[in-house]
Amino acid sequence: GPDRVGAARALAERFGATVLLKGNVTVIADPSGPVYLNPAGGSWAATAGSGDVLSGMIGALLASGLPTAHAAAAAAFVHTRAAAASAADPGPGDTPTSASRILAHIRTALAQL
Numbered sequence: 532g533p534d535r536v537g538a539a540r541a542l543a544e545r546f547g548a549t550v551l552l553k554g555n556v557t558v559i560a561d562p563s564g565p566v567y568l569n570p571a572g573g574s575w576a577a578t579a580g581s582g583d584v585l586s587g588m589i590g591a592l593l594a595s596g597l598p599t600a601h602a603a604a605a606a607a608f609v610h611t612r613a614a615a616a617s618a619a620d621p622g623p624g625d626t627p628t629s630a631s632r633i634l635a636h637i638r639t640a641l642a643q644l
Contacts (some may be wrong), residue, residue, distance in 0.1 A: 536560070540560045540566055546562075549561050551585075551589075551603045553585070556568055557569040557607045559600060560600075561599070565600075566621065567629070569604065569608050579629075584613075592606055600631070609641060612644075614628060614641055617633045620632075
């Protein structure tokens with residue numbers, strides 16, 4: 532629906548868990564904290580397997596000790612930048628990017644911070 536922030540917040544409160552709702556503007560809602568918005572600036576991350584890359588990034592940040600909502604928000608931000616860098620870098624195929632190419636551009640995205 533049109534109220535993605537409200538939907539994410541309601542899910543976070545109902546289940547007591549951080550919710551990440553991917554989209555043109557990714558919404559990260561924490562049950563006991565703020566809602567973070569990450570404007571994608573394009574649909575580059577909307578490719579098969581990119582959610583797996585994002586999940587792995589979140590897991591790595593959680594393992595480093597970041598709080599859940601911060602890990603999700605940071606990963607979403609870097610993931611978006613990596614997807615944009617991947618799309619701007621001509622690849623071998625016909626598609627603008629892929630999950631494996633997004634993964635390969637994470638270091639580039641981090642270096643731009």
